[in-house]
Amino acid sequence: MLVQRLGAPSDLDPLLERVRDARVVMIGEATHGSYDYYRIREQLTRRLVAECGFSFVAVEGDWPDCDRVHRSVTGAPGGVAEPQTALEGFERWPTWMWANAEVARFCRWLRAWNMERAEAARVGFHGLDVYSLWESMQAIFDYLGEEEPASLEAAQDAYRCFEPYGKRVEEYGAASRFVSARCEQEVIRLLARTREHAATDGPGAFSAWQNAEVVAGAERYYREMVAGGPGSWNVRDIHMTDTLDRLLDRYGPGARGVVWAHNTHVGDARATDMAADGMVNIGQLARERHGADRVALIGFGSWRGTVIAAPRWGSPSEAMVVPPARPGSLEHRLHELMPERAVLVFGGPDQPGWVTDTLDHRAIGVVYDPSFESWGNYVPTRLGERYDAFIWCDETTALHPLPALAAPGEMETYPAGV
Structure with missing residues (x-):
């Protein structure tokens, strides 16, 4: 040592x-x-x-x-x-x-x-986390509406499935204990449509695909969260690792x-x-x-x-x-x-x-x-x-926060807030 x-x-x-x-x-x-x-x-x-x-x-x-x-x-x-x-x-x-x-x-x-x-050759800055369900849905709408209108229907179906819960995605997790309330199939369809274009259509399509992966990860996360135990933690860290691997692939051979x-x-x-x-x-x-x-x-x-x-x-x-x-x-x-x-x-x-x-x-x-x-x-x-x-x-010593308007975040599992 x-x-x-x-x-x-x-x-x-x-x-x-x-x-x-x-x-x-x-x-x-x-x-x-x-x-x-x-x-x-x-x-x-x-x-x-x-x-x-x-x-x-x-x-x-x-x-x-x-x-x-x-x-x-x-x-x-x-x-x-x-x-x-x-x-x-x-x-x-x-x-x-x-x-x-x-x-x-x-x-x-x-x-x-x-x-x-x-x-x-420019160095990127990216987020790995799983929480931004609604923000990612909006980003998907913005991209598909401009670049791929034929795929909007899949995004709208996913949005309509989550819409009854508004921003209270924890309530979706509770409701998902009843099979009829789950949004899995709508999310899978959305993922398939965005994934089709990501490999060939530049950074905008890749970002839309990643936002769809966030929606899929968030859907799994909130279902696991209501069950308690380590499940939601593992969903989150597996999602972050999968995102890291997608970025390594996206940046190409030799990416680090x-x-x-x-x-x-x-x-x-x-x-x-x-x-x-x-x-x-x-x-x-x-x-x-x-x-x-x-x-x-x-x-x-x-x-x-x-x-x-x-x-x-x-x-x-x-x-x-x-x-x-x-x-x-x-x-x-x-x-x-x-x-x-x-x-x-x-x-x-x-x-x-x-x-x-x-x-x-x-x-x-x-x-x-x-x-x-x-x-x-x-x-x-x-x-x-x-x-x-x-x-x-x-x-x-304490760091120096910038002025910001904070909306309440989703609850995390273990340890508190890491």
Whole structure:
């Protein structure tokens, strides 16, 4: 195992050397609201793009919202010149996950990078998530109405099936327990029509196909959600992994992707107690599909600090104090052993016990209650199996949300809000 004190940008060199040949590099975060994680992830991603030729960045966000950012950073038709404007258009709660100053800075850099390159060589920005059922339906209507009117009937049938539930898609999940209420066949027909055109008709058709895949994934997600258990979590992470694979295919032979998502999605679930509950995640699935030597998983952690989160689902975000990690946790151990900031690259025969043993590893979602620290907010983890590398920040500070109008988001399963 290699430990590198992190200060100057060049201190990321050992990590870059470890991941530069991977087809997929997944970079996590221990919270959705810490400046330090976003900033270091941005710095590493810039180098992966500029020095290693990665093709796109795919994030734990909605496809339609991120598609507006993609058009901005690639200079595509209809894209705004200022990426921050596209980010400020994010409406689904929790908006601060992507509509923040740190992501805006990266996207401005990415646009400047892309504008110096031929259109075919530009680096994309895409969303992997499954929640945007209604936004994706509207995007499909917009595309088909203009480009493929003959396929509008399939989209209208799917829309009419969901329409009685309005924006309350959780009610669709409850109603779907009765077979007559399900929209599966309408969604399958819509998928077939959009898939027919995606391979031959350019980026617009591909985006319509992906939006249809979101509708299909959301339909499965809400049916599983009402049943409880790990089903909806697995639907979501399988959908995100399938989207990643479609992007790799779309960008062509030799394409390589960077993924930004929470540690709980990025770190291999088989090295946590998630596996015992029957849960998978994108880190595990990518390793299984592409090979562990072609996928690099990078986690983050800290001992204490501040974070942007919300006390309840759908409530306004606020800066909260993250107390020192509880005794016996991985974070408490690293606080005792590591410099203020460090990069850990795992491997080799002589791994210390805190790398190979199972220790509690803190995970903070968009909903956070610091009083739960004594018993919650931790995932039992074998660190060296869960990640290929780990970035340690002893103390973190809250990120900087952009002004945004947030609509309530859909409920998530486990852990809360990751």
